[in-house]
Amino acid sequence: MCLVRFLAGLTDPRDRRGRRFPLTALVAAAAAGVLAGARPLAAIAEWTADAPPWALRALGFTVDPFTRSVAVPHATTVMRLLGRLDGDAFDNVICAFLQARAHSRQSGESRRWRAVAVDGKQLRGSRAGGGKAVWLLAAMDHAGTVIAQRQIDAKSNETPAFIPLLDGLPLENTVVTADAAHTQHANGQWLRNHGAHYIAVVKGNHPGLLKLPWHDIGLDHKDRTRGRGRLEVRHLKTVAFRHLDYPGARQALRVMRWRMDLTSKKITIERLYFVTSLPPGAATGEQIAGWIRGHWKIENQLHHVRDTTFAEDASTTRTGSLPR
Template sequence: MPAVSSSPIPPGLKQLARTLCPQPLPDAVCLARFLAGLPDPRDRRGRRFPLVAMVTAAAAGVLAGARSLTAIAEWINDAPRWVSMALGFAIDPFTKTVTVSHPTTVMRLLTRLDGDALDTAISAFLQARSTGRGPTKARWRAVAVDGKQLRGSRAAGGKAVWLLAAMDHAGTVLGQRQIEAKSNETPAFAPLLQDLGLKNTVITADAAHTQHANGWWLREQGAHYIAVVKGNHPGLLKQVRTLPWADIALDHKDRTRGWGRLEVRHLKTVTFRHLSYPGARQALRVVRWRKDLTSGNTTIERLYFVTSLPPGAVSGTQIADWIRGHWKIENQLHHVRDTTFAEGASKIRVGSLPRVMASLRNLAISVFRQDDHTNIAAACRYTARDPQRPLTALGIT
């Protein structure tokens, strides 16, 4: 029987053996660094656990599929020792164990967090994380703006919390604002977008945001818009609707089949100098034929838009893609929060908690989209199977 070598272990392997957790990647964008500037709402005497560790742990729990505060707390308490240390929880000098926060402590902190500061930190992290991920940087960036009501929540005056979000058409949430209880989405439009760097950005939104003030502001920021024209601007709608569309050449057409229906869409664009909307250079008309393959019924819809994009700046195909792509914010963000994360059934009502939970869900969905996951529920299950995966996604290990 051969003798077993007794040569000493190389120093490098000794160091590896003493490592308690995986080492952070040197080029990773770490969420904790962006959360470091969050104001701590707790009294100094009550700060037993680091704020960044608790918020990062909550974010990791949501990436692992946690739908509620209880599920987040369970994930934090079940995490291995090295995960707790990587998140920033300290070792107790007497027991040599890693102590993590109680579920009530997590709830109290998240309830009192500054929602604007948290969304700003998350937005900065996601934009830094997305830098350089694409093969080439596109000339234009399309950003959709849309609101969502958190049905089970309650704000001041007993009304449900209403959030306005901005998401690029690739699926990354760039910002979020809470609408004041006695207001609407319009005053929050500019504050939502003002820190995003809007040069070479095309903003898409629903008809509620087709406001002259928004049009002027976007052009001042160097951004362009594709604005829906409906009955809230009767004069502009009449002006656009009565253009000689029959004499205008077709700019783009497409045909799609799915979800039990057949759709055919035609786009026409026309240059018009005297549109009564700030900076408008072109009018657009989309005609959509939709046939239900079950009943055989066909519906025809005509939609009108104005845009500040000058003629020839982009193709008709690109404009049509942006018009359709606007609804990704509804289908790929708001709908996913309701189905995968059960946001529509949530009864969270205390303080900033409804908004904070929505922000953490935005973070998880955006990270998964950036990592090319198309099924967010499957991505959550995949992440939950290994406690290192949410940390890696957040740039911690």
């Protein structure tokens, strides 16, 4: 699976008379430099300058017919190009590449359901004086593949970006998980209209669920895990309703979690409530519990990796599309 083929679909923002280097080669070299450990734009340019000729040719740079050498760009060239690229178009290209790559690996697998987590991330270093930092909303399937990303308007929040983020994606047999900020009637109705199901977090906006006789409802699933210095026990209960005040909701869920710190022996208890459009019997208690817990993979496998491995929050770049 070749990233360069997908990058060929990007629109070049440069004037035709000033294009010395191919767009795909510049962007592919930036990606390769970052994967090799380069962080600042100057370091990406240095990596490109030091790359062997065969690697530069593979990335798409051309060979001078007279000198037989491969010319490489200056750091300013890379910076100006990345700052002018259409962020939405670039995200669409990268997500299409990641999905195709994941599909080629899973071509022999057949799954009835696909779980997709939606969550936002702030690029802390992009905050200008008196301004707001860049905020991105991403959708990632629970297998770890990012399938969509959008930048949130500086004068808005995550909620209005939920539907535009998922619009155009194949959502049949998809279960969407998100935090309480996205438990909006319009979002639930839109997902059902497009063939998707949801597991929506419920807080004080549905007090009736909190007053149900949960102690009389049978246990659907329980699990026990130990790691990172703590012991966790989780119980899931589900109950079906004829009518819930949320579009397409068929079941109410409660997860009760006991967590013990193995060092201090302190125990904390947490109760979480959800509604889901999945009808009874469509998924097992183990599957539903796995999707609820798996939602936080977007924090561990995407946001955490971008901050710790790629030092995203440490970047103070603020120009154009560069932070994104």
